[in-house]
Amino acid sequence: MHRLARTILSVWLVAIALLVARDGHAHPGDRYTISLITMSPGDPIFFRFGHNAILVRDSLRRTHQVYNWGTFSFQEEGLITKFLQGRLTYWLSVQPLGPTLAHYDSEHRWLVEQELNLTPEQKLQLVRKIEENARKENREYRYHYYRDNCSTRVRDVLDSVLDGKLKAISHQPATLTYRGQTSRLVADLEWGRFLLNLAMGNYIDQPITEWEELFVPEKVQQMVRKVETVDATGQTVPLVRVERTLVEAPHRKPPPDMPPNRTWSWLIVGLLGGLLFAALGYRLVSYPAEESAKPSVGRRLALAIPLGAWSTVTGFLGLIFVFFWTMTDHEVAYHNENLLQANPLTAAFPVISVGLMLGKPWALRAFKTLAYVVASLSLFGLMAKALPWFTQVNGDSIALFLPVWFGLAAGPIVHQIRNKRIARPKDASAPDSSGGPQDVGTQHSPKA
Template identity: 35%
Template sequence: MTLATRLLLTFALLLCSACITARADVSNAPGANLEISLITYGPGDIYWERFGHDAIELRDTVSGEEVDFNYGVFSFEEKNFFLNFARGRMHYLIDAEVTTDEEAFYKQAGRSVTQQRLALTPDQAAALRDFLLWNLRPENATYNYDYYVDNCTTRVRDALDRALGGIIKARLTTLPGGMTYRQQTVRLMSAQPWLMLILDLGLGPYADHPLNAWQESFLPAELQKNLHNITVPDGHGGTQPLIQSENLLSPNRLDAPPATPPDLRIPLAIAGLLIAALLVLAWYRAPLFYALLGDLFLLLAGVCGLLMLALWTLTAHHSAWANANLLLFNPLAFVLLRPLWRAHRRIALSRFAHGVLLLQLSALLIALALHLLPGVVQQNQPWILFALPCWLALARTLRKSPST
């Protein structure tokens, strides 16, 4: 089934949700007959599947009917979808499907499927069911998606926490997380290196704050793992694990993401030194190649700077705000395109271009100083290691006298 077909079926289901829930046994079964499970799906191959997915399964133990509720539906056909995406105003929907149909899609794609049966009381199970059905109504189904704080997993996490009276949040906020938003993003996107680098370059200091286990449960795999730390009353004055059983329904058949994020410092430092060495060597041996390579670097630096500036000032992507990489790559680079091209013919810099170059070098020094200061949050050392040798090589060659 194609993605487009799947999305059309999803919207049809939403339009008919009132009818579906009216007929579904889980919609009116007593809470004592409801079995609640968290279903976790492993990462997929497509970039938007790399973070994984999950759903809440409601099962009527009498009729055997099983329905999955998930918050991960979106449509490329939505009006102004790409404009809204660029502005950070993405609209997602809750969906409900028969469990066997939902799980079959992920099994066929080779993604792992894990079921965790949860220990909810009859009243909690009924309250969760009622909330999910309320949320499924067309007027309540849409929400504004945020990668890190309001996504398909945080919605599942919050729905479970709501049914349990806040037990999950109270416990997980006391436990430290294992990684930052940046580290998790780089780790999970490492199968698409160019996209991983673009995301890492575009993330600001927000992505580097330490997380607790509640915050890190924005990822399905982390929520699956962190629920093992939750205990609930057993009804007899004691406590019991929230997870009553855990079953791997389908193993992963795809390349699994690494357990830790790749260290970008060495490869980016090597790339920066290589470009710097080529620029200096080409200045002496191949002036035209020097001009082409130098202008390509400046063009990319300017474009990246414009995009980062736009993300900060024009969008709701708060994870990209106040990005210190703007000191390394910014629109000042465009001013130096023509002077660098003229430099391969040994034409000296104008006073204005010389001033722009000094301003850029000052910005580079500020970025380096900020990174070395204690208490600085943003971890952009890989990009400093890349940009520093490139800018120094350009400065050395551009400031040479025409007679040299």
């Protein structure tokens, strides 16, 4: 019995010695498995860009932690003010893998894991970086839609442990601009796509590289597939060791590869709106002057109501765009040429519309003057495309607004031209001041 006990104890001690010897030669980074996880776009417009994060599996602690740089809180103090000022704060949060999978499964969004072929040194370096970043005093950052978001943070931390290999293969010019990528990802939400493009200036039309294009999580997922690295044995291997789907969403349609071109559709809408305002404006100014000192109530209301509604929207948008450009950190909204289309001057039209409803003489004069000014500025926005300083891609905006503003100005102009044509024949047939036409071709001498 004692011999059996001594034998078991000896085997146990030998096993412990072997484990200690093995651990003595093991690298601290061997315990980690590092993966890039990418989530598909969701249904709300602010989820249409997708998402990504870093997954760290720790075999020693038996944990699977998701490091997510896309965290913010609706309960944050002053959230609305910070959003309007372009000063939103995001932070790095850490969450177990299980709840993350459950969340994206509930939203019917796929989640793909790409296990990365990193050396133990690279794994340890990455874990130390993101754990330091996750500390309360370090985790927050100023969010930027394109230059500093959840995806660029993942991009940067991966590139830092890859000694710049990710950036090195991403130096080529990108196929699309920031605007092109934005339009592509929200292509099936047309009003959202239109308003996003309307609100953002020429900053998002500048040429970018594939590196800058990695603000889109899908692009990071695609780019890491192209990276090659050197493993612990000195062999050149693909960065992605294995790729697996953790959450399936078979009915989730991928976004198109290119942004849609719907300028003609917006032009049709603009022409219909322009024809409507032209007809209503002409009807307003062409009332019979001999019957009444002002247009009838029906004619005034027919123009004033739709004009007031339309210009309330355009005027509000124009004022918001001026605010974004002059008083906020919304860099993407600076130098917005759409101020010539959704013109802040149109904020005066609702007041003029009330005056038209009440039959005020000044309102009709103000309506004509402002219609001419707004139409002229809208036309300038189109003609200025020939100049090198006007590079914003805003064809959809011009296609919608220019016909509407021209239609609004066309009613009074057509009426004025028509009145001149009618008056011209009357002037030609009017009697001469000397008493009428005289025949000067033949003279008769008086009879004696």
